[in-house]
Amino acid sequence: MEENIILQIKSKLKDLSKAEKKIGAYILDHAVDIVNDNTSELAKKIGVGPATIIRFCRSIGLSGFSQLKIRLYADASGVKEDLYTDITPDEDVSLLAEKLALRFNQSISQTANHLDRTSIEETSELIHKCTTIYVYGIGASHVVAEDFTQKFSRIGKTVVHTLDHHLLSSALISAGEQCMFVAISNSGETNEVNKLVEIANKKKMHTVGICQYENSTLTRLVEYPIIHHGGEAVMLRSAATTSLVAQLFTIDVLYYAYVNKHAKKILNMLKESKINIQTFFRKDN
Structure with a gap:
């Protein structure tokens, strides 16, 4: 059962190194854009080394940058960006329900994938x-x-x-x-x-x-x-x-x-x- 990569990155941010947190924050803000970048191009935009990009991918449970791009393309493309934001006051009920459904699915996927x-x-x-x-x-x-x-x-x-x-x-x-x-x-x-x-x-x-x-x-x-x-x-x-x-x-x-x-x-x-x-x-x- 595949997890949602956007929420997966969010959930792991607090456990990452300072440089990896910087990468994670950038990816969350530019999820769709980076699918056209290679490792060196992304590293230059963020101000880190290419090796740090690879370490980031492995820290969040992926094999490498190629897998990250595939997952980002699948999860971020065509999905409303505001679904990944925190729940805020006075939101429309339908949007609130979509956000909760996305997070519940992610929660079950994470547990199913990692349960011993x-x-x-x-x-x-x-x-x-x-x-x-x-x-x-x-x-x-x-x-x-x-x-x-x-x-x-x-x-x-x-x-x-x-x-x-x-x-x-x-x-x-x-x-x-x-x-x-x-x-x-x-x-x-x-x-x-x-x-x-x-x-x-x-x-x-x-x-x-x-x-x-x-x-x-x-x-x-x-x-x-x-x-x-x-x-x-x-x-x-x-x-x-x-x-x-x-x-x-x-x-x-x-x-x-x-x-x-x-x-x-x-x-x-x-x-x-x-x-x-x-x-x-x-x-x-």
């Missing part, structure tokens, strides 16, 4: 083996924790989830063997989340962390980190948007990876559950 298959498979196997799963997230990550709870509870897993971290810490302390704790935090620096992981570690529980950043505290604390991508790329933001989409997508991948391994049993379970619910909640009951 091994982490998903190992976590799926843990879910199968463990008798009880504890899950916690705060703020927008609480929504993701609820989604995890709803999905896995429906297929017969015992999931303990509460927003009260004091109550959950008590549950973790008294948890038995064959339990796991799933911690969800976009930043990986949420104090309540990390403290709960520390308790779970002391109880020698399996710990899984769903987070955006590889070098976060949460990633270092847990046994099995699952890194998603596609965080916020906009300045105007009153609540999590693309990061929430990336987290929910990650939970979906984990859920379907688990279902795929135990398809027959789970499909029968879901069918029986649906019949029982329809029977129980019939209007004539």
Whole structure:
């Protein structure tokens, strides 16, 4: 699944060197124009060496300048330039919707391309083996924790989830063997989340962390980190948007990876559950 190169550059700018940031900023301002330049011509316009252009391309995950030009031509040509700008006050609703759709697609593409298959498979196997799963997230990550709870509870897993971290810490302390704790935090620096992981570690529980950043505290604390991508790329933001989409997508991948391994049993379970619910909640009951 190919990412949008404009948003890909924007998301990586903060991690680049000073010279590479200069290149990135120039490309974002002249995305369509540079497709006709060669490496030397672009380097001269920006005031850097040709080798720095190549390093920039590799820093953003491309093989070289030719691939950058192809991606820029595909993503920037024929697309309204204002779709790549931040959301601003008093924008037309249709433009706002287009911007969000573009960013959501980019968020899912980034996560799909970089999600570690091994982490998903190992976590799926843990879910199968463990008798009880504890899950916690705060703020927008609480929504993701609820989604995890709803999905896995429906297929017969015992999931303990509460927003009260004091109550959950008590549950973790008294948890038995064959339990796991799933911690969800976009930043990986949420104090309540990390403290709960520390308790779970002391109880020698399996710990899984769903987070955006590889070098976060949460990633270092847990046994099995699952890194998603596609965080916020906009300045105007009153609540999590693309990061929430990336987290929910990650939970979906984990859920379907688990279902795929135990398809027959789970499909029968879901069918029986649906019949029982329809029977129980019939209007004539």
